[in-house]
Amino acid sequence: MNSFTNNRLGAYLLLAWFAASRRRELRRPLLREQLQHQIYAAGVTALPVIAVLAMLTGATLVTQLAALVGADSDLTQRMVFLGLFFELAPLLSALVVVARSSAGIASELAVMHLHDEFTTLRRLGVPAADYLLLPRVFGLVVALPAVTACFQAIAVGSGWLATALIEGRPLAETAGRFLDLADPWLAMVSLLKSAVMGAAVGIIACHHGSSGKGSTQAISGAAIQAVGGGLIAVFVVDVAFAALVYALR
C-alpha cells in the first residue's frame, strides 16, 4: 500500500515538475491554440452549470443564515464571505470541473494511448507530452479560478438579492456591508487555491489518461481513477489552504 501510494504520488509530482519546467513551450502558436481550446472546454462550457449552482447555493445559504442569525447581523456577512465566498465557491467549482473535465481528459488521453497516437505524434515530430499534457494542465490552472470567480460573483449576488427580497432592504446597503467586511487578501487566496486545485486535477487526469494499459477497459478505468483522485486532491488542497489561512491569522 505504501509503495502504491508512493509510486502514484511520485508520478504526480514528476508530472507537476515536468509541466512547470516545460511551461515556456506554451509560447508556440499551436500549443497556445490548444490551451485556448482547453480553457474553453473546461471553463466556458461549464459556466451554465456553475451559474445555476451558484445562484441556488447563494440564495439558500443567505436565507438560512438570515433565519438563524438575522439578515442585518455582521456575523451573516462574515459567514457569507468566509463560508460561501472563500470556502464553498472554490470547492463547488472544483467539484463541477472534476466531474466534467477530469473524466473527459483522462478518457480522451486513454483512447489516444489505445490507438498508439502518442507514437504517431512523435513520428509527426511533435513531442506528445508537451502537446497533450501542457495545455490540459495549464488550461485547468487558468479555467478553474475564472470559473470560481464567476461562482463567487453569482452566489454573492443572489445572496444579496435574497436578503433584499426577504428583509425588504435596499440591495446597495447589503452589498456595501458585505464589501466593508470582505478581505481582499482572502479573495485573492481563494483564487490561488482554485489555481492549485486546477493544477492538481489536471495532473491527476493526465497521469491516469496517459499511463494506463492500452485496452478498452483502461479507458473507463482511467476516467474513474482520475475523478476519484481529483476529488481527493481537491479536498486535500482545500484543507491545506484552510490550515494555512488559520495559521497566518
Place this chain on the structure above:
Amino acid sequence: MNNTLTATIEGRRLSLFADKRLCLTLPLDEGGHHRLVVADPATAQSAVEALERCPGVGVMPAGGGLLGAMTVAENFTLALRYDDDPDDPRDWERDLEAALELCGLPAQRIATMGRQQPMNLERTERWTVGFARCLLRPPELLVIDRLFAGLSRREANALIAVEAVYHQRHPFRPVLFVDLDSHELPALPDCRTLTELAELAETAEAPCPC
C-alpha cells in the same frame, strides 16, 4: 525471435545490432533503397522501435502516420508548423499542394482531401499523404514499416511509384523497407542491401547475413 535489437548512429552510418552483434549498417549520405526482412511482427516492431530511437530517423507506418482524430489538413498543420517560426514567410499550404500533386494526386482530390479524416481515405491515399509530408520534411533515414503486408500487386506497384518520387526528390536520403518474410515481396528497384534477420534468430552462431 528473442534477440534484443539496438541501433546507433556513428559518423554518417547507422548500425543495427541484434544482441550486440552487428547485423545491418547503412550509410546515411548515399541514398538508395535497403530492405530488412524479418520473420515475425514482434521482431519487425522491435527493429522499428530500435531504429526510431536514433535521431533523424522517420517512420512511415501502414496508416501513413496520421492522427485519426484530426482531419488531413490538421495533421499537416501539426506536423509542418509545430516547429515553425511565426515570422517565417514560407507558404506551407502551397508547398503541400505541390507535394501532393508530385505524388500523383489530382488537383480536385487535393482540394477535398484536407477536410477528411484519415480513416475515410483509401489506403494508397494515406501513404501518399505520408510521403508528401516526408517530401517537405525529409528524415535522415526513412523507415517504411511493413507497408507491403497484405497488399495486392497493383497497390504494391502504386506504393513503389510513390516512393520513387521521394527518392527522386531526395536522392541522398536512404530508405529502409522493413518487411515480413513472405513469398510475394515485390522487388525494389535499386535495392542496395538485403538483410534477413530471421536467419540470425534461428542460428544464433551463424555469421551476419549482411
